[in-house]
Amino acid sequence: SFPLRRAVASLMTAAVFGLGTLSASAATEMPPFPDVTGDVVQGDGNDYSLKFNIGLTQSSAQYRGLEYFKKIVEQRSDGHIQVQMFHSAQLGDDLQSVSALQAGTLEMTSPSTSPMVSMFPQFAVFDLPFLFPKPEVADQVLDGPIGQRMLEEASTKGLVAIGWSENGYRQLTNSKRAVTKPADLEGLKIRTMQNPIHLDIWRTLGANPTPMSFAELFTALEQHVVDGQENPWITIKSSKFNEVQQYATETNHVYTPFITLVSERFWNRLPENYQQLLRDAAKKMGDYERHVSRTMNDQIKEELKSEGMEVTELTPEQVKVFQDKLEPVYADWRDKIGGDLIDSIRDAAANAE
Ligand code: KDG
Numbered sequence: 416s417f418p419l420r421r422a423v424a425s426l427m428t429a430a431v432f433g434l435g436t437l438s439a440s441a442a443t444e445m446p447p448f449p450d451v452t453g454d455v456v457q458g459d460g461n462d463y464s465l466k467f468n469i470g471l472t473q474s475s476a477q478y479r480g481l482e483y484f485k486k487i488v489e490q491r492s493d494g495h496i497q498v499q500m501f502h503s504a505q506l507g508d509d510l511q512s513v514s515a516l517q518a519g520t521l522e523m524t525s526p527s528t529s530p531m532v533s534m535f536p537q538f539a540v541f542d543l544p545f546l547f548p549k550p551e552v553a554d555q556v557l558d559g560p561i562g563q564r565m566l567e568e569a570s571t572k573g574l575v576a577i578g579w580s581e582n583g584y585r586q587l588t589n590s591k592r593a594v595t596k597p598a599d600l601e602g603l604k605i606r607t608m609q610n611p612i613h614l615d616i617w618r619t620l621g622a623n624p625t626p627m628s629f630a631e632l633f634t635a636l637e638q639h640v641v642d643g644q645e646n647p648w649i650t651i652k653s654s655k656f657n658e659v660q661q662y663a664t665e666t667n668h669v670y671t672p673f674i675t676l677v678s679e680r681f682w683n684r685l686p687e688n689y690q691q692l693l694r695d696a697a698k699k700m701g702d703y704e705r706h707v708s709r710t711m712n713d714q715i716k717e718e719l720k721s722e723g724m725e726v727t728e729l730t731p732e733q734v735k736v737f738q739d740k741l742e743p744v745y746a747d748w749r750d751k752i753g754g755d756l757i758d759s760i761r762d763a764a765a766n767a768e
Contacts, residue, residue: 445476446710448483449703453695455493459686464497465522468506468515470629474653476711477525477673478502480580480704487696496689504630510609517573519680525673527582529610530628535569538674540752542612544741546760547670550709552767553581556760557672566674575677578697580704582671583712588651588660589643590636593727595664597621597740606632606644608671615744616668620737636660645669648715649708657724664727665716666737675701 467484471477478500485498507515509526513534516524528538540546547553556562557579569576587594589603600622607613609626617624622643627635635641636659644656645668651657675697682690720726729737749757 445479446703446707448486449699451487451490453491456491456688456692458492458495458689462495462497463492463685463689464499465681466499466501466506467523467525468501468504468512468521469525470504470509470512470527471650472503472653475502476649476704476708477580477582479707480700481525483703484696484700487699488692491692491696492689496692504628508628508630510628513574513676516676516678519573519678522678522681523676525580525675527608527671528674529608529613529671531569531674532610532612534572535565537565537568537752537756539610539612539748540756540760541672542610542616542669543748543752543757544616544668544744545738546764548764548768550581550584550670550705552764553670553672554705555763555767559763561756561759569674569676570679573679575679575682576674577677577694578675578701580673580675580701581708582673583647583649583708584667585645585647585669585671586651586663587643587645587666587668588656588663588724590639590660591642591662593662593664593725595727595729595733596736603643604641606635606641612744612748613669615747616741619741619744632656633659647671647708648712648719652715652719657719657722660724662725662727663719665729666734668737668741673704 467481469477469481481500485500488496488498506512506521509524509530512521512524513526513531515521528541532539532542547556562579566576566578587605589605591603592599594600597620600617600620603622605617605622605624606627607617607624609628614624614626625641627641632644633654633656636644636656643660645666646654646656651660651663677693685693716726745757
């Protein structure tokens with residue numbers, strides 16, 4: 416269907432260049448912004464401008480969170496800090512954005528932790544399959560001492576890490592067939608994030624994984640360079656993957672956090688009060704963005720179904736088959752990631768059950 420493909424291509428162009436209104440479908444209502452609370456923060460009389468670049472589109476929960484961050488920062492700095500928002504990897508994908516922060520040419524970004532494991536190996540713990548049985552466990556870990564320590568450890572190499580938000584639970588999609596068990600994955604080419612555990616997961620399940628930047632993914636799916644990919648429902652919809660992927664399986668196999676990063680060069684120019692303001696705003700963005708992501712998740716899954724995607728919801732027994740098959744991934748990575756860290760997260764998960 417050539418005209419459809421052309422339409423999609425021009426929409427993608429519009430998204431990348433921010434032309435036109437590539438908004439979420441009218442049915443998708445995002446929860447309203449909470450009121451901005453707290454007094455105006457006194458700076459040092461100087462004006463600051465910061466560019467904040469993200470990988471997902473304007474219809475994502477991530478962008479909605481960014482809009483709230485901008486509102487808080489501009490209001491509470493009385494306009495002395497201006498936030499310029501960029502989406503759809505306009506200023507680069509996750510890894511390019513992190514390099515730009517280090518170089519001081521970009522001020523803020525919010526990548527998935529997964530492509531960052533080459534810089535911060537401890538983030539790999541979040542890539543372990545079925546680690547967080549429910550989102551509240553992720554909150555407990557990220558907002559507790561483990562998450563705090565990881566933010567401190569990631570505040571190095573030209574970066575300052577100031578908060579967590581969520582990408583969320585990942586679901587499998589593909590253009591070939593309904594997947595209900597690992598055997599259905601045989602021969603399927605699955606794009607993964609640039610992360611060794613994700614490669615291990617899909618290899619162990621019997622698929623044919625290939626790592627790729629998110630920015631190249633739509634085209635790769637459209638041109639059948641890969642058969643499938645995995646991302647949260649909101650991303651599948653907001654990036655229009657359902658237009659090139661017929662089948663989805665609700666696997667919830669990995670929960671991916673987003674980490675909010677600031678360029679250290681920019682950070683060091685800011686008066687302390689403004690540093691604190693950015694920390695507060697990042698925390699509020701994280702709480703709100705998680706709320707948006709969680710309220711929209713099921714709603715978007717239903718929208719995808721009504722738009723013709725064939726969605727397989729697994730029974731607990733079917734999920735268990737995937738979990739059992741993936742146990743060796745824990746064995747492979749335990750020593751590299753650190754058994755104590757894995758155990759403390761699994762304990763938190765058990766306590767939250
Ligand atoms: O900025 C976020 C995205 O670029 C990316 O992290 C999304 O989950 C993602 C993926 O699959 O790459």
